[in-house]
Amino acid sequence: MKCFNFYFGEKKEEPKTPRPNSFPPSFTDRESRQSGSEFNSQNASDTSTESRGRNHFPDMSESNLKVFTFTELKQVTKNFSRTAKLGEGGFGCVFKGMIKSSEDPAKKIDVAIKQLGKRGLQGHKEWVTEVNVLGVVEHTNLVKLIGYCAEDDERGIQRLLIYEYMPNGSVEDHLSIRSLTPLTWDTRLRIALDAARGLTYLHEEMDFQIIFRDFKSSNILLDENWNAKLSDFGLARLGPPDGLTHVSTAVVGTMGYAAPEYIQSGRLTSKSDVWSYGVFLYELITGRRPLDRNRPRSEQKLLEWVKPHLSDARKFQHILDPRLDKKQILKSAHKLSLIANRCLARLPKTRPKMSQVLEMVDRVVEGSSNSEPLLKSKELSETDVKVTDGSWIGRVWPSKLVQT
Template sequence: MKCFQFPVGESNGGPKAGKSTSMRSGSTSTQTERDLRMSWSEFNSQNATEIGTESCGTNGNMSSLAILAKRQSNLREFTFDELKSATKNFSRLLMVGEGGFGGVYRGVIRSTEDPRAKIDIAVKQLSRRGLQGHKEWITEVNVLGVVEHPNLVKLLGYCAEDDERGIQRLLAYEFMYNRSVQDHLSSRFQTPLSWNTRVRIARDAARGLTHLHEGMDFQIIFRDFKSSNILLDEQWNAKLSDFGLARLGPSNGDSHVSTAVVGTIGYAAPEYIQTGHLQLNSDVWSYGMFLYELITGRRPLDRNRPKNEQKLLEWVKPHLTDVKKFETIIDQRLEGKYSIKSAQRLAGVANRCLMKHPKTRPKMSEVLAMVEGIVESSLTGSPELPIRSKGSKDELGTYQRQGFKKRVIEQLQWRTWTPKLVQISGCLEVGEKGFCYEDRNRI
């Protein structure tokens, strides 16, 4: 998982946000190493509380995921030898992914309910070469140990062992056969996602976020919503994954949670980058970016493209007020096999999610209702239509009568929020909030 971190200072005279994870782990590495060598039960209770201190607002509201550690979990506790055997000693041939925190391997285990039945799993192994990721690992256990939903990847269990072989921290998930949405949007896959599949993915992702925001007696802010964290199962159902950066939402009437600014370039809400104030609608912004990614097949930031096309929002803005221009930004790999009406409606939802002021963005339940309407019309009411080189007079007149251009212009208030990227000594800066990014060709 490629992430960035911004040192967030005072903004508009407000209080400073909490220190970043990297700063804190660097100054307390000795204590952290002792923590990692504790027994599982002690490690779980003590360090989950430590994670939460990053998310406490200045008004003292407890916005920590530590509370989740106290809830009943149905997770299975694996031994290291079990997962080692399941993955054939973590064979490179079975590796399906690799991130900053370690590798992900495909494996097979036997069901606890029926020993004759086998279950495909994905095993994430935390790297033993450093301490990076241990707090994200705990957060993942705390969140997915108690939160279940059809559109969230299911965590089956964990392994936490300390012995002569060292510190072992692993997670076992249900295996997602069709990889991530980002994989399928890239040109590496010869067969692109169909339009109907894309709108269903948009609906499934909205369902997952809605459950996190509004479906429980507490709120969870995902904080790293992006196409690579949306996985597809054997039936192409989309599920959110990778909850290492998740935080509990504000409580006691508070409007936000103050945190270190972390996430992924191109998806993080601009007000969060500038202030460190994390809100539910920070995820809504990220979802809007994802909708444009589905529509265009392009990443929010792609430095391999021509300079004027590297930032997705800047590239799409001039094309949104004209029907013929709008057709040119739709993923060319679809070869015209889509509904122009549903594509425009989906862009309209994206624009609402990308409103400049966070309070004017819709809640995820409202977003879900809009997207479900698009899915219903795409699958039952509207046939897939090819791209037309010229719109008919009747069509153009309809859009004019509906005030299409006026509505889009009103929704494009987010145009002033596009961050300016400046290269300085191998790093990138966004305004006055700087960050370094090692792999400049990846998001």
């Protein structure tokens, strides 16, 4: 297929995991989401810094993606029947199917097939971005894209993506109060670690940087062993080239997760993903969504609701997910909240890199029970936290939590 454009950017001085003939994708400059939980801004600049000096590579011959025909996908989904339907999202419908394994043709494997809905040019751009990203990156904590379909038939243009099947759904599914299988605390810690690994890989472990831009619990899927993998890269962007501090772009994403400086200015950096990760940690701690209009007005915005409870341990335990043993997880949850506070620092430059976040989360998962603070005392003295809509700027004193 010859519709994918690639950007041949300047490599960092010491590339960590380059892949032969694999180049970072060229991402579109204009994006917007239309659902009620998502937003876009007409005020932000649509001029992307990475568009300068772009070169085009017309095919993906070096990728391992398989090209499927629409007829093949109709057969494995029983003509996209309702019985094969797994769900529906902003992109379109997702169906379960079974295909022959490329490694062992005698064996069949389950796959998830995502079919682009009738969203016009914008949906196609996100589809292209998804293929471009997952066609050139590979990591244990990124969902594997097996192949794609792009052809026309009597019903028009068909755009589909074929992924490895993730039988345990999304983290959001299991954090929901309606879930029959709420996640244990140990599982939540492992998910936090897996998600941090995935973001660290995208930000720091390749010879180019990818900013996820839509990190949230519904985009973190769980395999049969409850390992977490990042999914849905339709809004991902290439990070700024060397010498530039950010990418200027239209503001898109999901309310409750987006970093305040990105909302206000459209300036996108990897620290925007770090903010979203901090919100996600509080989601794991509380079992609540970042924005929930079904709760009382004072509890609808997660960061506003947790703020008064962060001053001491007795208050802190009231925000813990009631489905968990509060006494058993209190110390560990305290430590995780300290990491969240670091990620939610008001100034982007004071937020840690994801590799630093990964190291801190790893220490929590290892179950360190000594009395030493998780972070250095100087770092613990004060953390600025600012809610996404700018309604408050509060001081959080996490050192009090460590001392309990």
